[in-house]
Amino acid sequence: MEQEFKSIAQAIETIHDQARKFGLDFFPVYFELCPADVLYAFGAYGMPTRFAHWTFGKHFYKMKLQYDFNLSRIYELVINSNPCYAFLLEGNDLIQNKLVIAHVFAHSDFFKNNIYFTATSRQMVETMAVHAAKIREYEFKYGHREVEIFLDAVLAIQEHIEPPGPFGYKEEENEENEDTRPHRRETPYDDLWVLDGRPKEPPPERNRKIPPRPTKDMVGFIMANSPELEDWQREVMAMIREEMQYFWPQMETKIINEGWAAYWHARIIRELDLTPAETVDFARLHASVLQPGYRQINPYLVGSKIFEDIEKRWENPSQEERERYGRTGGEGRSKIFEVRSCENDISFLRNYLTRELVEELDLYLYQKVGSEWVVVEKDWEKVRDGLVSRLINCGYPYIVVEDADYQRRGELYLKHRYEGLELDVSYLEKTLPYVYLLWGRPVHLETIIDGKTTVFSYDGKKNCRR
Amino acid sequence: MPVEYNLSREDWSLHRKGYLDQQRHQEKVREAIKKNLPHIIAEESIIMGRGKKVVRVPIRSLEEYHFRFNYNQGQHAGQGSGGTRKGTVIGHEAAGGTGKGPGAGDEPGVDYYEAEVTLEEVQEMLFRDLELPNLQEKKKPVMVSPAYEFRDVRRKGLMGNLDKKRTLLENLKRNAMKGKLAIGGITPEDLRFKTWEEKTRYETSAVVLAMMDTSGSMGTYEKYIARTFFFWMVRFLRSRYQQVDLVFIAHHTQAREVTEEEFFAKGESGGTRCSSAYRLALEIIDRRYPPADYNIYPFHFTDGDNLPSDNEACLEAVQELLPRVNLLGYGEIVNPYYRTSTLMNVFKRIKDDRLVTVAVKDKSEVYQALRQFFAGPKGGEAGGTRI
Numbered sequence: 001m002e003q004e005f006k007s008i009a010q011a012i013e014t015i016h017d018q019a020r021k022f023g024l025d026f027f028p029v030y031f032e033l034c035p036a037d038v039l040y041a042f043g044a045y046g047m048p049t050r051f052a053h054w055t056f057g058k059h060f061y062k063m064k065l066q067y068d069f070n071l072s073r074i075y076e077l078v079i080n081s082n083p084c085y086a087f088l089l090e091g092n093d094l095i096q097n098k099l100v101i102a103h104v105f106a107h108s109d110f111f112k113n114n115i116y117f118t119a120t121s122r123q124m125v126e127t128m129a130v131h132a133a134k135i136r137e138y139e140f141k142y143g144h145r146e147v148e149i150f151l152d153a154v155l156a157i158q159e160h161i162e163p164p165g166p167f168g169y170k171e172e173e174n175e176e177n178e179d180t181r182p183h184r185r186e187t188p189y190d191d192l193w194v195l196d197g198r199p200k201e202p203p204p205e206r207n208r209k210i211p212p213r214p215t216k217d218m219v220g221f222i223m224a225n226s227p228e229l230e231d232w233q234r235e236v237m238a239m240i241r242e243e244m245q246y247f248w249p250q251m252e253t254k255i256i257n258e259g260w261a262a263y264w265h266a267r268i269i270r271e272l273d274l275t276p277a278e279t280v281d282f283a284r285l286h287a288s289v290l291q292p293g294y295r296q297i298n299p300y301l302v303g304s305k306i307f308e309d310i311e312k313r314w315e316n317p318s319q320e321e322r323e324r325y326g327r328t329g330g331e332g333r334s335k336i337f338e339v340r341s342c343e344n345d346i347s348f349l350r351n352y353l354t355r356e357l358v359e360e361l362d363l364y365l366y367q368k369v370g371s372e373w374v375v376v377e378k379d380w381e382k383v384r385d386g387l388v389s390r391l392i393n394c395g396y397p398y399i400v401v402e403d404a405d406y407q408r409r410g411e412l413y414l415k416h417r418y419e420g421l422e423l424d425v426s427y428l429e430k431t432l433p434y435v436y437l438l439w440g441r442p443v444h445l446e447t448i449i450d451g452k453t454t455v456f457s458y459d460g461k462k463n464c465r466r
Numbered sequence: 467m468p469v470e471y472n473l474s475r476e477d478w479s480l481h482r483k484g485y486l487d488q489q490r491h492q493e494k495v496r497e498a499i500k501k502n503l504p505h506i507i508a509e510e511s512i513i514m515g516r517g518k519k520v521v522r523v524p525i526r527s528l529e530e531y532h533f534r535f536n537y538n539q540g541q542h543a544g545q546g547s548g549g550t551r552k553g554t555v556i557g558h559e560a561a562g563g564t565g566k567g568p569g570a571g572d573e574p575g576v577d578y579y580e581a582e583v584t585l586e587e588v589q590e591m592l593f594r595d596l597e598l599p600n601l602q603e604k605k606k607p608v609m610v611s612p613a614y615e616f617r618d619v620r621r622k623g624l625m626g627n628l629d630k631k632r633t634l635l636e637n638l639k640r641n642a643m644k645g646k647l648a649i650g651g652i653t654p655e656d657l658r659f660k661t662w663e664e665k666t667r668y669e670t671s672a673v674v675l676a677m678m679d680t681s682g683s684m685g686t687y688e689k690y691i692a693r694t695f696f697f698w699m700v701r702f703l704r705s706r707y708q709q710v711d712l713v714f715i716a717h718h719t720q721a722r723e724v725t726e727e728e729f730f731a732k733g734e735s736g737g738t739r740c741s742s743a744y745r746l747a748l749e750i751i752d753r754r755y756p757p758a759d760y761n762i763y764p765f766h767f768t769d770g771d772n773l774p775s776d777n778e779a780c781l782e783a784v785q786e787l788l789p790r791v792n793l794l795g796y797g798e799i800v801n802p803y804y805r806t807s808t809l810m811n812v813f814k815r816i817k818d819d820r821l822v823t824v825a826v827k828d829k830s831e832v833y834q835a836l837r838q839f840f841a842g843p844k845g846g847e848a849g850g851t852r853i
Binding site for chain 2: 005008012016028030031034035038040041044045055057058060061064292295298301302362366368371372373374375376378386387395396416420421424427428431434445
């Protein structure tokens with residue numbers, strides 16, 4: 001045990017120095033050695049301090065079962081915070097832990113420097129602990145069952161928030177703009193116009209529609225406008241919304257972030273003095289991390305290959321690239337650092353997933369034909385675009401709150417911005433009751449099924465569609 | 467420069483978070499199972515997977531519903547290991563259950579959550595309020611089961627039976643008398659031991675005759691229902707009563723006493739003559755289980771497609787059976803295409819509350835049948851006077 005601890009501590013030091021030498025720029029990293037069940041608990045909750053809910057228990061159980069059967073192993077668990085917390089699995093081989101340590105430093109570098117993370121709170125570990133304590137307090141006050149039912153409902157729509165980040169849209173400002181825009185700037189001489197005998201401009205007709213323009217922030221909107229909710233319930237919604245905003249950047253940078261980390265763990269480990277046995281073990285481990293996914297793409301593999309390709313193309317540009325794009329060569333490293341700073345998955349793939357890569361990585365699109373899943377597309381541009389389209393809004397349907405006073409009856413009208421993919425109707429009909437629970441009045445969702453605009457409604461008793 | 471890295475190891479043994487929520491999840495699973503018992507007890511994975519301790523049952527209420535895309539539609543991105551071409555088949559429908567496959571975290575496309583339950587759990591919920599009805603004290607107390615109960619505490623005893631709590635309490639008391647508020651310095655006089663008493667439990671003896679129609683008209687579906695019923699009946703009796711004799715009778719035009727294995731694996735053909743089963747039951751009762759000594763429960767499952775000429779014989783046989791038994795269960799699996807069951811009509815003529823008839827239309831109704839047959843003591847039962 002002591003030996004294990006010492007050798008890991010030593011590995012951290014070596015790897016840290018190497019990572020610095022490569023120019024990685026990370027938060028201080030606090031590693032914690034813990035047993036498997038604790039690690040899996042963190043994995044299931046997304047954060048060690050998160051509130052308690054049975055769904056986390058369900059995931060925990062599933063993950064642990066897989067671990068017990070040796071089906072899967074979490075390789076790393078790292079938290080976007082400052083200092084950065086990372087968890088290592090007790091009883092892992094030293095080489096496994098070395099790989100994880102290198103991987104973690106690269107993740108922390110990504111968290112610190114990628115633009116999509118600039119808006120995330122770096123104190124979320126503490127914030128979530130406060131949230132958890134509050135929710136526990138509500139459970140005491142209002143009953144465990146009551147809080148659980150409410151959490152079930154909020155978690156059902158938790159993905160429907162306004163993504164944070166550099167391009168996120170600030171509602172408050174926009175609302176301000178909308179109110180002030182029609183008005184002329186006020187000056188001390190405005191009364192002169194009246195003297196002139198000109199009738200005062202009729203006050204602009206106020207648009208009483210709520211929300212003034214469709215909002216994607218369903219959680220925030222219901223939190224602020226639902227006539228039904230108690231204060232503590234609004235509080236819970238605010239907390240879950242904040243947590244989701246924290247997780248969102250991680251969801252939209254899965255491929256680039258994992259690719260970055262996989263790229264670097266390989267580079268760093270190569271620099272270490274490994275025994276022959278360790279070298280073989282590392283090669284095996286690295287290969288298993290980079291296995292293709294068949295029914296989904298492997299973010300580690302695709303991401304790291306793209307980074308390697310970028311590096312190559314900027315380091316030794318072809319004649320054509322030199323002439324057409326003015327690349328001078330020798331910029332490989334600096335280019336990948338630039339890419340890690342300013343792209344997310346969507347832009348990363350759109351800008352850097354080349355024809356050669358699609359072919360080399362054997363990417364494809366598949367769909368259901370009869371009862372089989374069949375590869376239907378190999379054309380590189382279509383594959384790239386198909387892949388990207390599935391990443392929009394982190395793969396969740398884009399749904400907006402259209403009207404909070406539908407037909408002047410205080411009913412909530414949601415609209416799915418249909419882009420060629422239909423919603424899962426059975427899930428939709430099971431989710432609407434949750435929205436109803438939050439809104440307290442009938443709720444409607446407009447979408448397109450079989451090419452026809454269809455509105456699903458739930459009025460507290462039953463689902464209907466028209 | 468501040469500390470750039472750090473490694474620590476804490477004592478995580480008190481970190482129960484995951485387990486606590488897992489427990490809550492399990493609780494919800496149990497609730498859901500309870501609500502769905504009629505469907506769950508007819509699950510094939512339970513009935514067919516005999517001997518398996520853990521079964522997987524689908525539970526829809528534990529899904530985490532949210533707005534999502536229809537997974538079966540549209541194109542998904544995947545990745546091969548090289549040389550994949552258009553038209554390559556990479557998977558089939560229903561590829562794997564939820565989350566069990568390696569690496570499949572949250573595989574979409576599978577539209578229900580499967581929970582794992584042990585047979586014991588299902589059993590416990592199912593059997594909670596079932597009982598052998600009309601059980602009476604019989605002369606011959608065959609059901610003697612020795613039982614050991616710890617119900618006494620003494621100062622001497624076996625070290626393995628040390629009652630630690632009481633010992634600590636004694637120690638605390640003794641220390642307190644000396645004015646010391648602590649536990650410690652345990653001496654032999656503090657020791658307390660649990661001791662047992664041997665008790666004999668007398669139970670009334672009972673025999674259950676399980677009769678099943680195995681004729682040609684009993685299709686797979688009908689047989690499945692009958693099997694489901696008997697499966698749970700056997701389990702119920704074994705778990706609740708230490709000594710219940712089980713007799714299995716399979717019949718078409720002729721009846722035969724079979725072993726339990728044969729009974730459940732039975733597949734035959736031919737016409738149906740239910741009276742043959744009743745006659746054999748009568749014979750067995752008269753030969754081996756005198757009603758004065760045994761509580762007798764015959765249960766019969768058939769599709770009711772009896773030879774019309776046999777109906778009168780059945781009536782006669784049942785009327786002969788009834789005075790001997792505590793309860794006669796007749797379960798008829800109603801074929802949606804064949805409604806006019808003559809046998810059921812014949813039995814309707816019998817006015818005797820020891821004859822319980824149940825029509826089962828669907829496999830989820832097996833639950834109802836079980837509850838009706840094993841309804842437990844009805845108010846003011848006076849069946850005993852008839853014997």
